[in-house]
Amino acid sequence: MGKTLFEKVWESHIVDSVENEQEILYIDRHFIHEVTSPQAFEGLRRRGIELFRKNKIVATADHNVPTKDQHLPIKEVLSKLQVDTLIQNCKEFGIDLYGLGHPYQGIVHVIGPELGITKPGMTIVCGDSHTSTHGAFGAIAFGIGTSQVEQVMATQCLLLERPKTMRITINGELDKGVSSKDIILYIISKLSTAGGTGHFVEYAGSAITSLSMEARMTICNMSIEMGARGGMIAPDETTFEYIKGREFAPDGAALEEAINYWKTLYSDEDAYFDKEYTFEAERIPPMITYGTNPGMGIGIDETIPENDSESFKKSLKYMNLEAGTYLLNKKIDNVFIGSCTNSRIEDLRIVAEYVAGKQKADHVKAMIVPGSKQVEKQAREEGIHQVLADAGFELREPGCSACLGMNEDKIPDGEYCVSTSNRNFEGRQGPGARTMLVSPLTAAIIAIEGKIVDTRNYVNKVVTA
Amino acid sequence: MEKFKTLTSTVIPLANEDIDTDQIIPARFLKSTTREGFGNNLFRDWRYDSQGDLKEDFILNDPSYSGSILVTGKNFGCGSSREHAAWALYDFGFRAVVSSYFADIFKGNALNNGLLPVQVSDAFLETIFELVKQDKNTTLKIELIDQQISIPGTNHKEKYNINAYKKTCLLNGYDDIDYLISKKSQIEQFEQTHKEF
Numbered sequence: 001m002g003k004t005l006f007e008k009v010w011e012s013h014i015v016d017s018v019e020n021e022q023e024i025l026y027i028d029r030h031f032i033h034e035v036t037s038p039q040a041f042e043g044l045r046r047r048g049i050e051l052f053r054k055n056k057i058v059a060t061a062d063h064n065v066p067t068k069d070q071h072l073p074i075k076e077v078l079s080k081l082q083v084d085t086l087i088q089n090c091k092e093f094g095i096d097l098y099g100l101g102h103p104y105q106g107i108v109h110v111i112g113p114e115l116g117i118t119k120p121g122m123t124i125v126c127g128d129s130h131t132s133t134h135g136a137f138g139a140i141a142f143g144i145g146t147s148q149v150e151q152v153m154a155t156q157c158l159l160l161e162r163p164k165t166m167r168i169t170i171n172g173e174l175d176k177g178v179s180s181k182d183i184i185l186y187i188i189s190k191l192s193t194a195g196g197t198g199h200f201v202e203y204a205g206s207a208i209t210s211l212s213m214e215a216r217m218t219i220c221n222m223s224i225e226m227g228a229r230g231g232m233i234a235p236d237e238t239t240f241e242y243i244k245g246r247e248f249a250p251d252g253a254a255l256e257e258a259i260n261y262w263k264t265l266y267s268d269e270d271a272y273f274d275k276e277y278t279f280e281a282e283r284i285p286p287m288i289t290y291g292t293n294p295g296m297g298i299g300i301d302e303t304i305p306e307n308d309s310e311s312f313k314k315s316l317k318y319m320n321l322e323a324g325t326y327l328l329n330k331k332i333d334n335v336f337i338g339s340c341t342n343s344r345i346e347d348l349r350i351v352a353e354y355v356a357g358k359q360k361a362d363h364v365k366a367m368i369v370p371g372s373k374q375v376e377k378q379a380r381e382e383g384i385h386q387v388l389a390d391a392g393f394e395l396r397e398p399g400c401s402a403c404l405g406m407n408e409d410k411i412p413d414g415e416y417c418v419s420t421s422n423r424n425f426e427g428r429q430g431p432g433a434r435t436m437l438v439s440p441l442t443a444a445i446i447a448i449e450g451k452i453v454d455t456r457n458y459v460n461k462v463v464t465a
Numbered sequence: 466m467e468k469f470k471t472l473t474s475t476v477i478p479l480a481n482e483d484i485d486t487d488q489i490i491p492a493r494f495l496k497s498t499t500r501e502g503f504g505n506n507l508f509r510d511w512r513y514d515s516q517g518d519l520k521e522d523f524i525l526n527d528p529s530y531s532g533s534i535l536v537t538g539k540n541f542g543c544g545s546s547r548e549h550a551a552w553a554l555y556d557f558g559f560r561a562v563v564s565s566y567f568a569d570i571f572k573g574n575a576l577n578n579g580l581l582p583v584q585v586s587d588a589f590l591e592t593i594f595e596l597v598k599q600d601k602n603t604t605l606k607i608e609l610i611d612q613q614i615s616i617p618g619t620n621h622k623e624k625y626n627i628n629a630y631k632k633t634c635l636l637n638g639y640d641d642i643d644y645l646i647s648k649k650s651q652i653e654q655f656e657q658t659h660k661e662f
Contacts, residue, residue: 015655016648022630024648028661036547038498049646064496078496085498121662129546129570145548145574146500147640155645157652161628163569193483194540197569227543229569250662258662293483293543311482311538404492404545413515425487425544427510 002268036127106372116246135232136216172281180215181439185287196228207281286455338369339403339421361450475532485544504556542571
């Protein structure tokens, strides 16, 4: 029997299969950031263990950093301590750090791909659940806890039970105004937040292969929101073209050799998946979430479903919404465009193209946070920052920002925020904040209209991101 | 890591489903650089109002419930990979969490910290909630060697699954890092032939 893409990559990284279904998996690249690494460094010190392979670690500061005046010292004392601790640890252990002030700084899952560090066939981990983003290149990439961060620092390996496999196929063409974010929100709404638990997902089908790399990253990014360990897409010409010429990408003969290998990374026709789902692209509407987990999503013109469970009622109470009602025309206070899901240059271009020559609604606070310094620079070079500024949007400096509200960027208690991020959990964007997840295009339209409207009525063309 | 053999305790029932790690420990309390002290902010926004006052209707604030076992709705620990969630539960005093379903990363993090995730059937979970509702002093007995959870004084009991390697680790207080370090020469050998493109 043939092998799945997942099996091909996984099996080429097994150091040893040990008893009781555990395998020692070799890790090619380890990304670290300031929040989930300090205790791991401390663990190494406490045990007197050396860092095993420092050249396989890449560090950045993203979760805690301010998105204004990054050239000044961080004001928030605890955030500063964490970022300073990262600087100190990287210095002590000799790790490359793309920290504040560095031209490569940014959200860890944005900088890996844009620097050409993320490549097909790799195993990649990070103490962050959205590590699944890198799977868009045909890599096995997944989030780990801090104890595992320490294990990888000590041995470049993890001891793991092999996940099951799942394939989600989406064929057909997307409706106008529908993008990759809508695809993944649609899938999660069908499978629930636990639908992928225990599985590694491969996304396939014509609606996936026709997407850009950045759009593919958005899909893989949110695999964790259906409980999956990770998501991946077989590499193809789109992937190779994206990688070529990037800072740490191979070139010349090395690139040729790499591409020859990468071309072998696909699921064989007779490969077996533990679970399979198929969806039709034409049926996917612009999506929006109404509840407090990413599975609680509907088409933007639909009504909130009825459900008798206590958890569901609690969720709607938190959101101050009623079952059976429409979200259309609901007034929105905040729009956040950013996060590792949607903060890349394509996302900013889509927003800029739509808002050019328009004005955001007076009552809306609109914040745009680029995923990295490179995205920010590119946006400036393309004049995007000016278009956004003219429309009343504030383009800030890179970081995780209001996706999780660890820095000053929080949504006020009780206010609604239409957000391009990945989680609408209670309090995620600040205590009492009410988050509704959407695509960048939908967010841009809502910022202009000041209320929830149907994306399809405002655009005439198909969006590709 | 502390050893785990048998735990008999009253329980704290928290029936909500899909409890994510942002509820267990909100992101704004992840700023420590050590593993200790996260228990203070366990379920922070469910335990305290915006003024920092205790919310009396939240179960962790009800003094008539106590114990080192948290019993909770399905898909516990979904969302962020933050190990701080496991640290916070442990620091607060929990040694086991019982649910009908755990999110993968949380489960791994819990096992790496001596916090036992016990996955039971929906029916058994329902029984626990029902009995605790009738009597807050209802206890659970969780045995690791036999992989059995029971309700003493009743006939209710169930076997649960745990990875055999992880079970050995918990019984002995070992963690993965010791094991992996013992394999270092094999890892170095693997690196000789492993090509990264």
